[in-house]
Amino acid sequence: GAVVSQHPSRVICKSGTSVKIECRSLDFQATTMFWYRQFPKKSLMLMATSNEGSKATYEQGVEKDKFLINHASLTLSTLTVTSAHPEDSSFYICSPQPGYTFGSGTRLTVV
């Protein structure tokens, strides 16, 4: 399967700051990237789908202005959590292929 590199694996930030999470597809061109969020002891929930060169599609209830997604190239998609708050603390994980490959995830803690 495809190889995806996600960074950082763990980040702690202060309330009000922004955090950028990167997902790079290393051995193929990812035209689409799925971004998921997983709260502790919960399941993965799709947040948004990014498409290279176009605007991301957000799931209902996900704030577009808070979770900025950029998919400027076929190998890189980024998720920026803006003005982070403690309730944004979660595990964020990307997937370029619907089902087979996931990034290693980013554990975000907002203090």
Added chain:
Amino acid sequence: AQKITQTQPGMFVQEKEAVTLDCTYDTSDPSYGLFWYKQPSSGEMIFLIYQGSYDQQNATEGRYSLNFQKARKSANLVISASQLGDSAMYFCAMREVYSGAGSYQLTFGKGTKLSVIP
């Protein structure tokens, strides 16, 4: 209504024994796919096995097999000869056509925590 239902929050199995993790799904699409994943405490999602809705035979991958009963809309995961390293969360997921993005979307169940006892 939930699309994916995993009714077992937690399961225990003796090492070297087989265990079945339950998953039922709900969809009106004729074409869909069913996945099982393992998520250890590190958080990474590890793909285990896939079953397509049109596949005639049950999928198998090493010690993993999928008991696919289409009429009952169930896709149970069977792990044979359990090992201590199998202790993890297991998620069932369904892939359907996602018309909103012109692509596919995965819907996950709530997961089952499997503990393998020595």
